[in-house]
Amino acid sequence: MRFFLLTSLLVTLTACSSSSNNTDSAQYLTLLHTNDNHGRFWHNEQGEYGMAARKTLIDRLKAEAKAQGHAVLLLSGGDINTGIPESDLQHAEPDFKGMSLIGYDAMAIGNHEFDNPLAVLDQQQNWSNFPFLSANIIDKTTGETRYQGYKIFEKNGLKIAVIGLTTTDTAKIGNPQYIGGLEFKDPTDVTAKLAPEIDKQYNPDITIAVTHMGHYVDANFGINAPGDVTMARNLPKGMLDIIVGGHSQEPVCMKEANVADKSFMPGKECKPDQQNGTWIMQAHEWGKYVGKAEFKLENDELTLLNYSLIPVNLYIDDENGNKKLAAEYIEPNKNLQDILAVYQQKGAAQIAGKIGNVDAKLEGDRNKVRYEQVNLARVIIAAQMQSVGADFGLISGGGIRDSIQAGDVSYKDILKVHPFKNRITYIDMTGQELFDYLQVVTSFPPDSGAYLQYYKLSFKRINDTLSDVKIAGKPLDMAKTYRMSINSYNASGGDGYPTLTNKKGFVSTDDTDAQALKRFFEQNSPVKAADYAPK
Structure with missing residues (x-):
């Protein structure tokens, strides 16, 4: 157990440090971190983020820290996969190789690392020169951890234990x-058992959990699995010194105890969370920031001296509404940029060209598809219904990963919406079977990936009671057979949907969600967004 202090927390948007040089009695650690990369190895259209600029910044931060006598550790909170077609089509090879060249020490395994077969994740580990960590993923056949659970680092006289959790x-x-x-065991239970074993065997100076579990303010995790805050509160005080997290894709900046600083924006101060003697940090998403924490360890007391989220070429609005950089421009590392450019060009060549157009935005933003019915979901479902001749269809909102803007639509736009390569499936059910199924899927609340999006279906759900179900505007006939379209992910039980793959009348096709949506635009453009507006 260790006692923690917060003294002179100076938060800046630059890499400045107020630490003094190392002494015989004190040791220092500069901890750098990112999370939820989601395929963003390349900068966006505005030149924001990107791994080449990230490398320039991290190289500078590492050099400054080492000049001050600090140990340096660079961690990722996981979810390197899935988000940008140029990366997805290459199984994130540029992302993992880019991280290796930047010099990451370890990463947590995120849930999106399983968007591909396990053999792909194994190949990604082979591409990388740092370990993928998760102590709570168990191989059901062997009963052993499927991946490396932890790693011990010895840096500048400090022994640091890093435990991975998913x-x-x-x-x-x-x-x-x-x-x-695979079995995903409770991270708190796993850590409570593993941390003392590590302490006994290695006696580390500092113990860090690098996690992909999510930060939920004051442990309000809703229908999500408990995250970093819950774990920190439920472990013995000081068992974990630091949690470097991911998954909830937010900057963890606190106004006061258990109150988030909702005013945070690039270039502003950020104070990380602290729960039960454990610091909790997260750097939003996509490499938009590099988190930098400076610690002093003296007389078995760990003190946070500095913390900042340093923006990587992010733009903000000035007082006149014009775009300006939130901080000084970071020149991309030319060597890494040249290496990544080859992958960018290769990926872009596979998705170039117009396939159709739409007259207004089709809404697919995360803060919409998990809360309310959106027009893009209806277009997606219409495409899938057309593929299999269904009477109606549904999907979970979390499967929609981006919007489609008004104007010309490219295959890249389609793949940004549908990066998962799910197949289109259907099932023929009686009205009674369908009603029983809808009893479950209509119960999923907003603010979850399971939130139901549907088309050619209507219903009422009041006081947890389902009623007035209609298919294509007509009352549900309990004796009639209906065909429902659904993707293979939800049909297989993804997002907690009832499993359909073992049911009579279930058929899986070879058509993918991306292929169906691409074909829909090719055959129905110009698509009129108003035709798919939720009623």
Whole structure:
């Protein structure tokens, strides 16, 4: 157990440090971190983030820290996979190789690392020169951990234990076709057993959990699996010195105890969370920031001297509404940029060209598809219904990963919406069977990936009672047979949907969600967004 202090917390948007040089009695650690990369190895259209600029910044931060006599550790909170077609089409090879060249020490395994078969994740580990960590993923066949659980680092005289942990929600939101042989154990239980074993064997100076579990303010995790705050509160005080997290994709900046600083923006001060003697940090998403924490260890007391989220070429609005850089421009590292450019060009060549157009935005933003019915969901379902001749269709909102803007639509736009390569499936059910199924899927609340999006279906749900179900505007006939379209992820039980793959009348096709949506635009453009507006 260790006693923690917060003294002179100076938060800046630059890499400045107020630490003094190392002494015989004091040791120092500069901890750098990112999370939820989601395929963003390349900068966006505005030149924001990107791994080449990230490398320039991290190289500078490492050099400054080492000049002050600090140990340096660079961690990722996981979810390197899935988000940008140029990366997805290459199984994130540029992302993992880019991270290796930047010099990451370790990463947590995120739920999106299972968007592909396990053999792909094994290949990604082979591409990388740092370990993928998760102590709570168990191989059901062997009963052993499937991946490396922890790593001991010895840096500048400091012995640092890093334990990897993955959200148990992966069992629900991961692709059931790929994770059926894995068990995701409770991270708190695993850590409570593992940390003392590590302490006894290695006697580390500092123990860090690098996690992909999510930060939920004051442990309000809702229908999600418990995250970093819950774990820190439930472990013995000081068992973990630091949690470097991911998954909830937010900057963890606190106004006061258990109150988030909702005013945070690039370039502003950020104070990380602290729960039960454990600091909790997260750097939003996509490499938009590099988190930098400076610690002093003296007389077995760990003190946080500085913390900052340093923006990587992010733009903000000035007082006149014009775009300006939130901090000084970071020149991309030319060597890494040249290496990544080859991958960017290769990926871009596969998705170039117009396939159709739409007259207004099709809404697919995360803060919409998990809360309310959106027009893009209806277009997606219409495409899938057309593929299999269904009477109606549904999907979970969390499967929609981006919007489609008004104007010309490219295959890249389609793949940003549908990066998962799910197949289109259907099932023929009687009205009674369908009603029983809808009893479950209509119960999922907003603010969850399971939130139901539907088309050619209507119903009422009041006081947890389902009623007035209609298919294509007509009352549900309990004796009639209906065909429902659904993707293979939800049909296999993804997001907690009832499993359909073992039911009579279930058929899986070879058509993918991306292929169906691409074909829909090719055949129905110009698409009129108003035709798919929720009623």
